[in-house]
Amino acid sequence: MTRTSRHAKHLGVSIAVALFATAQSPARAGPPAVPEGAAVCVACHGAQGEGSEAAAAPRLAGQNAEYLEHTLTMLKAGTRLSPVMQPIARGLSDAQIHELTSYFAGLRGVRASTAAASPADLVRAGKELAQIGAMNDPTPPCVSCHGIDGRGVGARFPSIAGQPVTFLASRLHEFQVRAKAKAPDPGTMTEVATHLNEAQIRQVAAYLSTLPPFEAQRASAPAATAFEDSAH
Ligand code: HEC
Numbered sequence: 001m002t003r004t005s006r007h008a009k010h011l012g013v014s015i016a017v018a019l020f021a022t023a024q025s026p027a028r029a030g031p032p033a034v035p036e037g038a039a040v041c042v043a044c045h046g047a048q049g050e051g052s053e054a055a056a057a058p059r060l061a062g063q064n065a066e067y068l069e070h071t072l073t074m075l076k077a078g079t080r081l082s083p084v085m086q087p088i089a090r091g092l093s094d095a096q097i098h099e100l101t102s103y104f105a106g107l108r109g110v111r112a113s114t115a116a117a118s119p120a121d122l123v124r125a126g127k128e129l130a131q132i133g134a135m136n137d138p139t140p141p142c143v144s145c146h147g148i149d150g151r152g153v154g155a156r157f158p159s160i161a162g163q164p165v166t167f168l169a170s171r172l173h174e175f176q177v178r179a180k181a182k183a184p185d186p187g188t189m190t191e192v193a194t195h196l197n198e199a200q201i202r203q204v205a206a207y208l209s210t211l212p213p214f215e216a217q218r219a220s221a222p223a224a225t226a227f228e229d230s231a232h
């Protein structure tokens, strides 16, 4: 199925309709206007906020808007570290942060060509860790906080589904660096990351990248079958 196909079935229909509406109907209330400054962001995050494996840039499309605003504010303040994003965030006013994050959260971007080549055994091991957790260095299942199939829960627990492998791995490494600098509080993501070894990070990143992005999961009913559909 190509993304422009007007004959797309089921799930594809909503994507095709969204693209068609964007392109064809400026008169309708439809999609929000592209805010000033968004051109800078799309260089790494993709024209539709779909993220980029090459830039290790996360998917922003469909992510919780409040989460994005909060985390970009943390990047601006330096309470979240990223050599790439911090200088960019520092150049934004609070109003711009609000406008840009609501815009990208509202996009329903196509899926980035992510992790297509992850070996099946890696993905399988990652699925077990994400869904069941690990016993050796006890790790809670990722879905216990991030929701079914990593689709996210409210503003506090971001969706981690359909993200580029490179972003997932580097973000998990950042949590680990943070934990070395200062003992993390129990029950935080920083603490969870201290239980993961390198092999587990590769596994779970491979698995999560294969899941359909959160907004696609939300659009598809019923939730109980979404997992089987997605486990390709
Ligand atoms: C040069 C590439 C680049 C550009 C340009 C860029 N970003 Fe980023 N962005 C990244 C990377 C890489 C990360 C991941 C950082 C990390 O691993 O913590 C990121 C992370 C983020 C996050 C955190 C999302 C999450 O789920 O953790 C937000 C929000 C964000 N960027 C918004 C923006 C906005 C808005 C712009 C434009 C003003 C922008 N970015 C421009 C590369 C870029």
Ligand code: HEC
Pocket (backbone or CB within 6 Å): 058, 071, 129, 130, 139, 140, 141, 142, 143, 144, 145, 146, 156, 157, 158, 159, 160, 168, 171, 172, 187, 188, 189, 192, 196, 204
């Ligand atoms: C105890 C609850 C909890 C568990 C269990 C948990 N997380 Fe998290 N996770 C969080 C919270 C809270 C955040 C937001 C932290 C922040 O923004 O600083 C987060 C953030 C993340 C992020 C960053 C997402 C982004 O867009 O920036 C990734 C990646 C992540 N978690 C992966 C995982 C993986 C993989 C597992 C399973 C091995 C896991 N999490 C288990 C609570 C949890």
